[in-house]
Amino acid sequence: MNQHDDRRWMERAIELAHLCPPSQTAFSVGAVIVDADGKEISTGYSRETDDHVHAEESALAKLPADAPPLSGATIYSTLEPCTERRSRPLPCTQLILRAAPERVVIAWREPELFVRNCSGVETLRGAGITVDEMPRLADAAKAINAHLL
DSSP states (O other), rough: OHHHHHHHHHHHHHHHTTTTTOOSSOOOOEEEEEEETTTTEEEEEEESSTTTTOOHHHHHHHHHHTTTTTTTTTEEEEEOOOOSSSSSSSHHHHHHHHHHOOOEEEEEOTTTTTTTTOOHHHHHHHTTTEEEEOOGHHHHHHHTTTTTO
C-alpha cells in the first residue's frame, strides 16, 4: 500500500468511528481490514454489536471462521489496539496476533485515560507485524473522542 491508500483507508476507519454509540467510559474507534490486493474485506467500530465490543474485535469477528490467516492484509484502526480488557478474555492485540496480518496502521496511540501503559504497538512489532502510525490523521481520530480528552 502507498501513502495515498493508507490515507484513504484511515479516513474510512475515521468515518466508521463516527458511527459509534457515545460513551463516557470508552473511546470511539473505527477499523478496516484490507486484503493484500487492496480490497476492503471487513469493517468494525466500537460498540457496534454490544456495549463492550471494540472496533478491531468487531471487524475480525465478521471474517469467516475458516478464513485463512490475513497474510498480506492490513488492519487500519483509529486507535492503538488494546493490550488489556476487563470485558473480554482477549485484548485486541491478541486477536490481531491470532489473525496474523502483515501490517497494522493506527492514527494515534492509546492515552492513559482508561489503560495505563498500553503496549499494542510494541507487542505487535515484537511479533513481527509491521505497525505504522499516521500522526497527520491523529487529530481527526481524536476529535470524535474530544469529550473524553
